[in-house]
Amino acid sequence: MEDVNLNKINLVIKWSGKEFKLNDFDTNNTVLLLKQAIQNVTGVLPERQKLLNVKFRGKPADDTVVISTLNLKDGFKIMMMGSLEESIAQINTPQEPNDVVNDLDLPDEELTVDNSIYISKIEKRIATYKIDILNPPRDNKYLIVLDIDYTIFDHRSTAEQPVELMRPYLHEFLTTLYPYYDIMFWSATSMKWILEKLKLLGVTNHPDYKIVCHLDSAAMISVSSSSPKHELVDVKPLQVIWGKFPQYSPTNTVMLDDIRHNFLMNKQSGLRIRAFRQAHFNRYKDKELFFLAKYLKYIAKKHIDLTTLNHRKWESFISHAKDLDQILYGEEDLTANTTSQNENSNNTTAED
Incomplete structure (x- = not known):
């Protein structure tokens, strides 16, 4: 028995x-x-x-x-x-998706947090959080820190292949920025799932760029926001990275995340990207990473101090940069990839 x-x-x-x-x-x-x-x-x-x-x-x-x-x-x-059979049927019935903006986020108001209160928490993370360096940082590079879920990967939609849930132009984006930026990923999940997702997306061993390291939820801290209810939220304090890697600072670091409160302690360094959801409907028309690559490459080639920029206005910035084409000379590869992806999109049909 x-x-x-x-x-x-x-x-x-x-x-x-x-x-x-x-x-x-x-x-x-x-x-x-x-x-x-x-x-x-x-x-x-x-x-x-x-x-x-x-x-x-x-x-x-x-x-x-x-x-x-x-x-x-x-x-x-x-x-x-x-995928469920009914989901596959819906893929073949085009419809205009809802533009969900603030899901999983606090109201889009001016939230603040008193960083001085949390100095001891940050110092503890710097002292105790272990980072496995996959590739050593390079000299004189900017740093881009990317979220995963809804930033580069639609983790809630279903698909036959992981690549179907990958945000368009991800590899072109990282390849374009790699000569100017070191790359890190920071996701509010466990390291196990970070490694699994990046491997499935083809990021881990991509031949055209290298990742410095990954950070998971254990590197985050909880803070009380200035919202009316003083919600307790988990944030990604870039001070942890700056404490571990002194070559990076607010002057050369940008964090891409679809949730604004994740960079509540580093608002100047945060760039909120539109959430990538409903991949089956949006993967053929989403060009967020394509245009962000232009913005971030322009910044790097002009050696701009990132503390002087308002990333909320990044789209306006590149539309008004008169020397954009001149500075981005050599962007043909990414442009060619745009044409190629668009052609592939027109020739792609959902699997039965």
Whole structure:
């Protein structure tokens, strides 16, 4: 009687921003039976499912692999991608998406925070938070710190392939800026999911640019805002990076995030990017990164002190820069990629 549950395991399925529990799953079952169990709780057909972190000998486990051979620990979280049949049908029915602006954000008012109150918290993060340096910082470079969810990746929509949820021009954007900017990613999630997402998006080992490091939610701190209710919010204080890497400062650092309060302690350094949602509708027309590349490259080539800029007006800035074309001479590659992507978009159809 004591051995009844030795072959049972509890699993968690992460899909479309939600978690689904699979309790007492028999490890003598195959991956196909696992997918059928997942269908029962999510509605996604087995043939639509991609179990992103279920690997066998370094490769995605096929349907015949027995679960016990995967050495999954109890409580293991499986990251799944896949579309419901009704979602696929909706993709083939074009509609104008709603422009959601402030989801997950505080009201778009002038929020402030007294940084001096949180000096000890920041000093503790600098002293205790461990950063794994993937590639060493380079001399005399600006720094760009990017968020992931809704900034470069629509993490709540469903798709057959991760690339379908990637913001357009991501690789062109990073490739264009890399000669001038060191690159870091900072996401309000665990390091496990940061690494998984960037790997799926093809960022981790891209041949045309390198990432200095990643920061996760453990590097953030909680602060009380100046809003009427004094909401307690988690923020990404760039002082943690500046304390770890003294070559970076407010003069040469910009943070891209779709949630403004994430850079509440460094408002001068924050650039709020429009959230990338409903990827199936917007991936063919979203050009945010294309135009931001022009703005940020122009800044770097002109050696502009970032403390002198108001990033809220970045679009107006590039539209009024009379020497933009002259300074950005050599932008042909990105422009060519725009044409290529547009052509590919016109020739792309949703998978059945």
